Amino acid sequence: MHSVQWVDRGLQLNVRPLGEGGRSIGISRMSSVQLPSGVSTLWVQVRGTAGVSAREGQFRLRRGDWMVLERDSRPTLQADRNGICVGVCLSSDTPGALGKGDTPLFPGRGRMSGSDMQIAMRLWRRIGQAADAPGRTRDDLRPLLLHMADLQRGIAAQVHLCPGRSLGRKRHVLARLQCARLFLEGHTDRVVRIGELAELASLSYWYFSKAFQAVYGESPQACGARLRLERAANLLRDSDMIVGEVAAASGFENAGSFARAFRAHFGACATAYRDSA
Structure with a gap:
C-alpha cells in the first residue's frame, strides 16, 4: 500500500522499512527525511535547494533537478529555508510496476524543464490523491515512473554500449556504472581510487574499467x-x-x-x- 507524508518547518522524518509498495514524501522549509536501506528513491527539487547525503556522497539539488538513488544509498535530505523537494520511496519490488517491456529507472541525476517539472508534480499529486482511494494498486505509480524514465532516455541510450549477452545483463551493468559515476560526482573533494569504484559496483577491477571507458568515453580517472x-x-x-x-x-x-x-x-x-x- 502506498502512503503520503509531508514534513515542514524544521521537522525530521525517519522512514521505516516500507514492505510492499511505496511512499510519497515532501519536505520543505528546513525539514529533513532519512531513508533506511532497501528503499529506492526518486526526487524532484521544486523550489529552493536541498542537501543530499548518501552512500554516493554529498549533493546539492536546485530547482528543476531530479535524482534517482538505488536501494542501498540510505539518503538523508534536508531542504533549505525556502526549499521544497518531493519524492517517492520505492520498495524493492515496486520498480516492477513499470512492466517487463519498459525501460527501468537507473541511478543518476539531471535537470528537467519547467514543463517536465509541472508534469512530474501533477503525477506526484495524483499519487497522493489516490492514496486513500479504495481498490488502488501499484499502477498508480506507473505514470510518474514512466515520466522519469523518459527523462532518463539519455542514460538508457547507453545500454547498448555495456558488455553482456542479454538486455537484462546490460541494464544491470549500466545501473552499477551509474552508481559509480554518482560516487565520483559526490566525492569531488578527493581522488577516488578505481578499486573503490569497482567494489562499489560489485565488478572486477578490469571489467569495471573496461565497461566505464566503453560507456562514458573516458576512464574513471579522467x-x-x-x-x-x-x-x-x-x-x-x-x-x-x-x-x-x-x-x-x-x-x-x-x-x-x-x-x-x-x-x-x-x-x-x-x-x-x-x-x-
Whole structure:
C-alpha cells in the first residue's frame, strides 16, 4: 500500500522499512527525511535547494533537478529555508510496476524543464490523491515512473554500449556504472581510487574499467579529474575562497598541480577564470 507524508518547518522524518509498495514524501522549509536501506528513491527539487547525503556522497539539488538513488544509498535530505523537494520511496519490488517491456529507472541525476517539472508534480499529486482511494494498486505509480524514465532516455541510450549477452545483463551493468559515476560526482573533494569504484559496483577491477571507458568515453580517472576541476570552477565563480583553498577543496595535493591541471582543462589560470566569470 502506498502512503503520503509531508514534513515542514524544521521537522525530521525517519522512514521505516516500507514492505510492499511505496511512499510519497515532501519536505520543505528546513525539514529533513532519512531513508533506511532497501528503499529506492526518486526526487524532484521544486523550489529552493536541498542537501543530499548518501552512500554516493554529498549533493546539492536546485530547482528543476531530479535524482534517482538505488536501494542501498540510505539518503538523508534536508531542504533549505525556502526549499521544497518531493519524492517517492520505492520498495524493492515496486520498480516492477513499470512492466517487463519498459525501460527501468537507473541511478543518476539531471535537470528537467519547467514543463517536465509541472508534469512530474501533477503525477506526484495524483499519487497522493489516490492514496486513500479504495481498490488502488501499484499502477498508480506507473505514470510518474514512466515520466522519469523518459527523462532518463539519455542514460538508457547507453545500454547498448555495456558488455553482456542479454538486455537484462546490460541494464544491470549500466545501473552499477551509474552508481559509480554518482560516487565520483559526490566525492569531488578527493581522488577516488578505481578499486573503490569497482567494489562499489560489485565488478572486477578490469571489467569495471573496461565497461566505464566503453560507456562514458573516458576512464574513471579522467572522469574524476574532470569533475573535480568543474567543482573548482564552480567554487571560483560562486565563493570567496582563495585559489589554494579551492585546490584543497577539489582534492588537489598542492596549488602547483591544481594550476597546471586547471589551465590545461580551461585554457586559463584560475585567477583569470575567476575575473572573467
